Amino acid sequence: MLLSAVRTDVYAQVQHFYAHQMQALDGGRFADYAATFCEDGSFQHSPGAEPAVGREAIVDELVAFHRRFENDPVQRRHWFNHIALEEQPDGSLQSTVYALVVTVRPGGKPEIAPSCVVHDVLVVEGDAVHTRSRLVTHDQMF
Amino acid sequence: MLLSAVRTDVYAQVQHFYAHQMQALDGGRFADYAATFCEDGSFQHSPGAEPAVGREAIVDELVAFHRRFENDPVQRRHWFNHIALEEQPDGSLQSTVYALVVTVRPGGKPEIAPSCVVHDVLVVEGDAVHTRSRLVTHDQMF
Amino acid sequence: MLLSAVRTDVYAQVQHFYAHQMQALDGGRFADYAATFCEDGSFQHSPGAEPAVGREAIVDELVAFHRRFENDPVQRRHWFNHIALEEQPDGSLQSTVYALVVTVRPGGKPEIAPSCVVHDVLVVEGDAVHTRSRLVTHDQMF
Numbered sequence: 001m002l003l004s005a006v007r008t009d010v011y012a013q014v015q016h017f018y019a020h021q022m023q024a025l026d027g028g029r030f031a032d033y034a035a036t037f038c039e040d041g042s043f044q045h046s047p048g049a050e051p052a053v054g055r056e057a058i059v060d061e062l063v064a065f066h067r068r069f070e071n072d073p074v075q076r077r078h079w080f081n082h083i084a085l086e087e088q089p090d091g092s093l094q095s096t097v098y099a100l101v102v103t104v105r106p107g108g109k110p111e112i113a114p115s116c117v118v119h120d121v122l123v124v125e126g127d128a129v130h131t132r133s134r135l136v137t138h139d140q141m142f
Numbered sequence: 143m144l145l146s147a148v149r150t151d152v153y154a155q156v157q158h159f160y161a162h163q164m165q166a167l168d169g170g171r172f173a174d175y176a177a178t179f180c181e182d183g184s185f186q187h188s189p190g191a192e193p194a195v196g197r198e199a200i201v202d203e204l205v206a207f208h209r210r211f212e213n214d215p216v217q218r219r220h221w222f223n224h225i226a227l228e229e230q231p232d233g234s235l236q237s238t239v240y241a242l243v244v245t246v247r248p249g250g251k252p253e254i255a256p257s258c259v260v261h262d263v264l265v266v267e268g269d270a271v272h273t274r275s276r277l278v279t280h281d282q283m284f
Numbered sequence: 285m286l287l288s289a290v291r292t293d294v295y296a297q298v299q300h301f302y303a304h305q306m307q308a309l310d311g312g313r314f315a316d317y318a319a320t321f322c323e324d325g326s327f328q329h330s331p332g333a334e335p336a337v338g339r340e341a342i343v344d345e346l347v348a349f350h351r352r353f354e355n356d357p358v359q360r361r362h363w364f365n366h367i368a369l370e371e372q373p374d375g376s377l378q379s380t381v382y383a384l385v386v387t388v389r390p391g392g393k394p395e396i397a398p399s400c401v402v403h404d405v406l407v408v409e410g411d412a413v414h415t416r417s418r419l420v421t422h423d424q425m426f
């Protein structure tokens with residue numbers, strides 16, 4: 001069964017949620033990004049990594065990751081495509097999304113790598129969407 | 143007239159349809175992909191190719207195409223952008239969509255080519271969307 | 285506050301508006317593109333450029349820009365991602381969108397550059413969306 005019964009307004013809501021969430025990440029607003037997760041949400045940026053659990057841990061993880069770019073004026077942008085939702089028995093949404101990371105340095109051309117798949121569990125409550133868990137897999141590792 | 147009168151819920155429905163359809167294709171679930179077409183749907187992956195008509199023929203076409211990757215561990219992902227819909231007199235939707243093919247091999251960087259335009263006719267009936275016909279044109283051939 | 289209260293139907297409407305708007309631009313239908321702006325709309329394709337104000341000036345700007353490609357058979361496609369909307373006090377929408385320019389020449393592979401951010405103010409009135417102003421910033425200049 002390919003056609004998901006997820007409501008179309010929820011679909012648009014999730015798209016918009018991702019737009020704000022990822023612009024927060026790419027803008028270095030890590031507390032805003034972490035706030036898009038459930039309070040006990042988990043974030044695992046690659047299958048081998050230890051998941052960061054809770055908003056504070058997510059911020060810490062991002063600060064640590066971005067330390068390597070401290071003297072490297074880089075702009076990263078995470079592009080998403082083909083957000084496929086499946087409703088879970090508990091009412092949460094399993095969300096499977098293509099992702100490409102665009103990296104730009106001053107005067108340079110964008111590097112577009114890696115190609116990833118984002119595996120989220122999302123919780124929608126009224127107007128609010130939160131990520132309960134995020135695991136990112138990488139296409140070049142297979 | 144640039145603004146299409148297509149209903150916004152139908153627009154979200156079509157986006158979601160494409161997400162599941164193309165994840166089925168890229169995941170090698172060819173029967174699932176073929177099932178997103180009308181029973182007598184046609185699929186023409188380039189203007190010079192003979193269209194495959196009917197779900198069985200579409201599966202056969204995809205199996206034949208992917209045979210060339212049999213010993214080549216490659217992950218392909220079809221990205222879509224700017225889904226522009228126009229309602230046809232018979233109630234079907236003409237859908238014109240940008241597409242880029244992302245190809246990744248183990249340890250490699252994604253190659254992003256070719257750039258295409260997908261020309262679909264879609265049939266929406268209640269919760270169900272099906273592709274009645276698909277013709278893919280390629281930007282580097284012009 | 286990350287979650288925008290913009291209505292989900294308006295969100296889908298804006299996505300669809302952008303699809304038609306940018307396919308008009310990439311298709312060389314400059315009058316159609318200009319018609320997606322308010323009558324006194326302004327279009328600034330980079331921070332250093334003088335904005336073109338009004339539909340006639342926007343068409344003139346595009347004709348002048350594309351003159352450089354007159355003997356260069358090039359197909360450009362503007363991809364958008366992560367449309368983030370914020371409602372303004374006057375009811376207009378601030379729209380912040382990632383953009384990548386895909387450029388293809390006959391027989392070639394797509395070049396994907398530059399990476400930009402589109403900063404729009406949009407006016408939604410019933411079924412109609414118009415761009416009141418557009419400023420495009422470029423990621424490699426920072």
